[in-house]
Amino acid sequence: MKILFGSRVAPYKTDKEFIEQLIKAYPNIEFCLSLDENHEEKEIVTSDVYYGVPSEKVLLAVSEKLKWVHVPGTGIDGISNQEFIDSDIILTNCPQAHTKPMADHVMGMITNLAHKLWEQRDFQREHVWAHEKYKRAGKFNDDSFVDLSETTLGIVSMGAIGRQITQRAKGFEMDIYAVDKYPSDPPEGVSQIWGLDKLDDLIQISDWLVITSPFTTETKGLINEKHLHLFKPSSHVIVISRGGIFDEKALLKGLQTKKIKGAGIDAFETEPLDPKSPLWDMPNVIISPHSSAITPTMFEQRLQIFRDNFKRFLEGETLNHICNKREGF
Template sequence: MKLILPIEVADEIKPHLPSDITFVRADVDGNIDGDATDAEVYFSWLYYIKPTTLQKVLDAAPKLRWHQATNAGVNNILTPQYLAREILLTNGAGLHAIPMAEFVIAYILSYAKNFTKLRELQAQKSWQRGFRNEELLDKTLLIIGAGGIGQEIAKRAQAFGLNIYGSRRNPQPLPNFDKIVGANEWKPLLSEAHYVVIATPLTNETKGMIDEEVFSLMRPDAYLINIARGAIVDEPALIKALQTGQIAGAALDTVFTEPLPPESQLWTQPNIFITPHCSGHSPKTRERAIALFIDNFTRYYNGQPLRNVVDKNAGY
């Protein structure tokens, strides 16, 4: 059996492979350092897989049967060409959950404690007091997408005394949540939510779903946080909501076009915090990604069920 491994970690994985396994290496652009025509397994690394990269690998590996991705979201992978092939896809659900959850808590605290204003005052050498500074106790957090990442967010938020609501496809009760509703039942909760976190996959159903209607239902003191995919938010509607005071502010770790173009109005909104799609970054993510692949490969090699199998029809 032959594998296509990321050039970044192939040598680390090699000692964990059975003696009858061979591999070739692929880089970020999909260039492969050998013959992949008989490759059965593809392990893609911790970067956003460009369509050109994916297509290059698909063309080079006509016998590909299983693809282990390190992304949690796989909307960029499920191209028509990919879906035309019978490839088992497993994703990186769980690999990024802890650093992303920590980022969400940081966004919430930064807004609640008005860190932007405090940094401005420090730069001005101004000892000013009396501006907005809020507690989180008894505030309400709505997490749209109570999957692995959403659950890690709730676990950390619970310690601050927030009321925590969540939505998911299967709305059974979960630890650390006060209320769980179905995937299409979260809009009535917006009027209660001081913080709204988007942690749902990008699918045909979720694309553009945070729109003018949603902003009209939100509290004027609500703060939106998007750590999922930029296309879930209607950006013109968001800019309008920020400019007209429909919501108080937003933190975006992901936007529709990445990198965010210099001319985008998002850069210049005073009540927005933009980070460069980095909330999932952590040195430990590398360790978790390698461990997940080795575990899943062992399962694949022995004919056992794999972890994190993606429902390609659902998109996650």
């Protein structure tokens, strides 16, 4: 049996140490660390298991020998080869490892925007005591802080990330609503989970609209320019899962025209974000470099998911976290 670690994974120190542990634990199994895409393309032909995010070029070289591809992350939108999608090759990912830190990041962005911590940090750098600026703020204007307990949180896709956000938002006494492709009974603290046909309604009531859905052909551009008139003057958008679900040009227009009051963005349509993008210089936007899930615990949990699944694979058991390749998540 041969396990191939993709070239996009092997350079990371955490994964190198992890691979060394596997080699020691399974001396009779061949572990191959690909050096680059060309090497990967050659080695995947004789591999039983692939760990990483294979490129289109690598997927074209897949043989009938390959039984399982494991993505050490949540999103599988980078895998679009139709022959692979139609095949019997199992695809798994690590959804649970990322959800808690991503939810923490969302609430950090929300509280930062609600209390203008980014602005106060700027005042701190300039040694400015801006007490009077905020003291004079009226019931609602650009200088006002926001009482989160008086706001509505809208979640686009009530999956694992959305449920973790819900757990945290309940502590702020926010009203919580969601839409989902497969609506279900709402968990404690959530008023309603509607189908995607109620997306317009969700936008209209939300002070905080959080994008947590996977990026698929169905969700690409799900929110776009035609939705801008639906946003409340108090609305903020948090993009945490993938860019492109909220069309980025439309989001920029909404921020520039003040249809949308502010945004926290961790994921973009094209990464890294173009240094010339106007988003960098907007005072009402918080940008993080697709880093919301990066914690030591997350890294260890996603490695443990593979350890557990690898053991199950060797013992012929059903794997955990099997993705629906056709649905894209």
